[in-house]
Structure formats: structure tokens, C-alpha cells
Amino acid sequence: MGTPEFAAPSLKTLIAAGEDVAAVVTQPDKPKGRGKHLSPPPVKELALKYNIPVLQPEKIRDEAFINIIQKLRPDIIVVIAYGKILPKAILDIPPKGCINVHASLLPKYRGAAPINWAIINGEKETGITTMLMDEGMDTGDILLTERVEIQDNDTTDSVYEKLKDIGANLLIKTISGLKKGMVRPIDQDDSYATYAPMLKKEDGRIDWAIKPEEIRNLIRGMYPWPGAYTRWEGKQLKIFKAQVASEERTSEEPGVIIKTSTDGIYVATGAGILLITELQPENKSKMSASEFIKGYKIGKGQIFD
Template sequence: MRIVYMGTPDFAVPCLEKIMEQKHHLLAVITQPDRPKGRGKKLQPPPVKVVAESYNLPVYQPEKIKTAQFLQTLKELNPELIVVVAYGKILPKEILDLPPLGCVNVHASLLPKYRGAAPIHWAVINGEKETGVTTMYMNEGMDTGDMILSKSIPIDDDDTVGEVHDRLAALGAEVLGETLTLIASGSAPRVPQDHSQATYAPILKREHELINWNRSAREIKNQIRGMNPWPGTYTKLEGRVLKIWRAEIVAGSSKEKPGTVISSTNDQLVVQTGAGCLSITELQLQGSKRLGICDFLRGRKVPPGTVLGAEGGNDIND
């Protein structure tokens, strides 16, 4: 098939490679513009652009896609199908209606659950036991189109969002490959979503990173692993930002208020939560590097009775 591919981050790379593997006629790759990154703020190309150029594919990086110029570019490319994977912009009706076989999206959830911008993060934060990938025909709604295929994977109790992301990226390519084969043969199903079962995965904001120690140990652990490796969760230690990267639920409890360190040894830092206790195993103090708990406590004492916490806005669900 004659395909235009629209995608931007690492998650979209395996799907691009799958299209190439299946020998479709990939007309062009549309991706976000290069953005400044790192301390030097040097312009960095999106991962999809790097891979596309390695295949010598034409790459377009429009700042805006709702323009007559970009629509004309797509018309001249004349795709039969547009494949969209984590592109990062909402497609207008004029683009959705352009290819005769439609626009197909690879979404990292089991629709209609977790429609929206951050489905992998919220599945882990909410303690889901499984998630997956769904391919669908796009319409003007937010992930509301008819489904084609879906496949699921389990989420283990200690999985971070980064680990789930990588597994879903590989699964997404697998499901897309099967989807393209069905579309090419004219046998792709269209399964309407049950909109009454829809849930949403909104874009992450700074307040979602803040740990509310009044929540349960289970909820806080899920928040921590659901923000690892990006954007991370944080609390405060003596007025300085303290990022928490990993923690384990441990037995025991105390009458101390949530956020209080109840045990501090050479290899353990246990904090009281609203229900149960967490042992922090990997953390990072503002201005320092990420450390395992033994290395951290070797350089800085955090005695029992120390209260962790930050001022204001203290709930992930605010």
C-alpha cells in the first residue's frame, strides 16, 4: 500500500520499521520539528526522523498541519492510507478524509480505556494488572474511532512505566503489522467502541509528580513506578527537592504522621504513609545524582522523625 507515516517519539520507531519490513510503499514520514534538549539546548531530531533518514525516506516536519500548504503536500503524496503513532498533534477532518483507506492509529491502551495523551503512565499509576495496544480507524474524536485489533500484556507489580512502554512499543509494531495485512486484503474489521466504558489518560502535569504521603503505600508505589523514568516523582527533604525513583511496600506501621521517617539504617529508609509503610530504595536529592539507598545514606543521614513533604498542591488527582 501507498502509506504516509506520522509519528514522533521512540514509541513510534518499531511501527515505522514494521512498515518498512512489510515492503509497503512508504511515501513520506511526517514528524514533529527538531526541538532544543539538554543543558546546551541544542536542537535534537525526533527519534522517528533519525530512523526515517537512515532509510532515506522523505521527512516533513511542519510546525502546523492545519494549513492549506500542508494539506496540498499530502494531496500530492496521494497516500492510500495514513498511519499515525504518537505523532503529537490532532489531525483535522480534511486530513482524516484524504486517504481512501482511512487513517489508522496505534494507541497504547486497551480501548476504550485510557483514551488520551498518557495511557501508559496512567495504567501503571492506577495499578492496572494489564494493558495493551489497540489499532483503530481515526475519527474527529479523541481516540474514539472503530477498533481493528487489540492485544494485551500483563503489568507486574514492580514494572516501571519505562519497562511497560518498551514492551508496548514492540507489541504495537506486531499489531500494526497484522492490521496492515488485514487492510490490504480488504478484511479489516470495524468494531465500535463502547463509549460508556471509556476512561481517560490526561497529559501529565507538575502536580502529578508530587507525592502525597497521606495516600496508601500501594498508591504511592504505583505513582513512583508510573513516573519512572519520566518525569519522576518528588517530595521535599529539609526544603530541597527529593526525587523518589523506586520504593517497596514493607510490613509494619506506626502512629507517626504520613511522610515521617520511622526507620533509618545503613541500607533502609522507611517512611510512614496514610496506610502502610514504604521503603525507599532509589532516590535523588536536588543537585545530586540518582543513587541506591545504601550509597545515599552513606553520604547523608536522614534520622527517624524526619518529615518528608512539600508545600501546597499535595494530591496526584487534583
């Protein structure tokens, strides 16, 4: 059970390992692009390539759908970024349980956007956890984990690319270990639990009163979606890349442009200066900050809010 590109390598690895994939369950096709043509999820495309039956229920709790899963009699159900919470009626079907591949080191970052929030919060590492699912949100017993360093220039996009393949390999290790009796479930320590709720567009708005490193982390964690942004002259300005120029407090108010140069736009924050190097004006293409400076009347003393 899975939907986005993140789940595709795991399905491919299961097939390559010779596992009998009885069916793939994924979200319904959704309209995409300007023409709003229905587009299949990446997991569906891969399943059809290997002639694996695909199920796309509108409602996961639908009795007819649950009956289909029961008739398949799966030993294990694998769940990776499916997009809906499974009811107990499904969790109870496979005798060996439902295994989830989650993109964090549980119990940290339970929820829908673990990669984003790990970067936003300035974490230096994240990883993959496989777990036995229960009715809670990412609260099941841990099976295996693998750690991954978050590098200084990583974004959600780059960490996502690393973790999708690591998740696929850890899933195979988990299933093999369970078959051999070498993997034993471990309770999560709820006292260490943190949460990673689904992102909203407004989460990307930059608060210039915080530290420059915190703003930079927000920019990295919000890339590619929903994007970190500020407002300038009444219009939205998306910020894609930035550097900490100084951690010394400036006399300027947060959000005030200190100077512009070929390097980019230097902006005062609550505890230092941020250098913006790549951005996107409203209804325009992405560009370097130096290109933006050449094409727009922006300079010292103007304000981002």
C-alpha cells in the same frame, strides 16, 4: 506520522514488510542538551536512513501542508504518537482511513499518557489498540488489540519498551487484515472510557496520606519522567524505587520517617509503611537510599512533605 522512539519500530516494520511509505511526517527538530543544539526526532532519523521524504510542518492545519499530503494520495495514513490532533481535512484524505496505534486497551486510557496512568492506577494489564481515527481523542472504531501483563516491577519505561515492538507487529497485522477484508471496525463502548491526560511535573508529588501500594504505583508510573518526588528540609527529593514494607496502619503521621537502615528509609503512609530504596537529592546524582543515609543527616522522626 509519528515522532518519538515509540513510533520508530512501526516505521521500520512497514519498510521491512515492503509497504510503499510515500513520506514521513514528524514534529520539527527541537533544541536538546546543554548546548541546545537542534536534534531530529527518532522517526526522522530512521526515515532519512531509508531515503524516505520527511515533512515537519510547524502547523498541522497549514493549507500548504495539507495540499502536499493530498498530492501524495496515500491509501492509508498511519499515526503513532505524532503529538498533534489531526484536522478533518487530513483524516478525510486516505480512502482506507487513518490508522492509529495507541498504547492502551481502548476505550480505557484515551489520551496522551496511557502507559503512565495505567501503572499509576495499579492496572495489571495494558496493551496496544489499532483503530480508525475520527475527530475525537482516541474515540475511533477499534480494529485489533493485543494485551500485555504489567508485572509488579514494571515502570513506564519498561512497559514502553515492550509496547513499541508489539505495536509495530499489530500494525502490520491490522493493515494485512484490512487488505484481506478480515479485520472489521468495532465501535468503542464510551461507557467504559477512561482518560490519561498529559502529565505535569506536579503530578509526581507524593501524597503520604494514601496507601503505600498507591505511592509505589505512582513512583513506577512517573519513571522516568516527570519523576515522583517529595520534599525534605525544603529541597526536592526524587524517589525512584520503593517497596511496601507493611500494610498495617502505624501510629505515626503520614510522611514521618519511622527508621533508617541498610535496607533504606521506612516512611509512614496513610495505611502502612513504604520502604524507599533508591532516590535522588536535588542537584545530585541518583543513589541508593543506604548511600543517602550515609551522606545526609536523616533519621527517625523527620518528615517528608
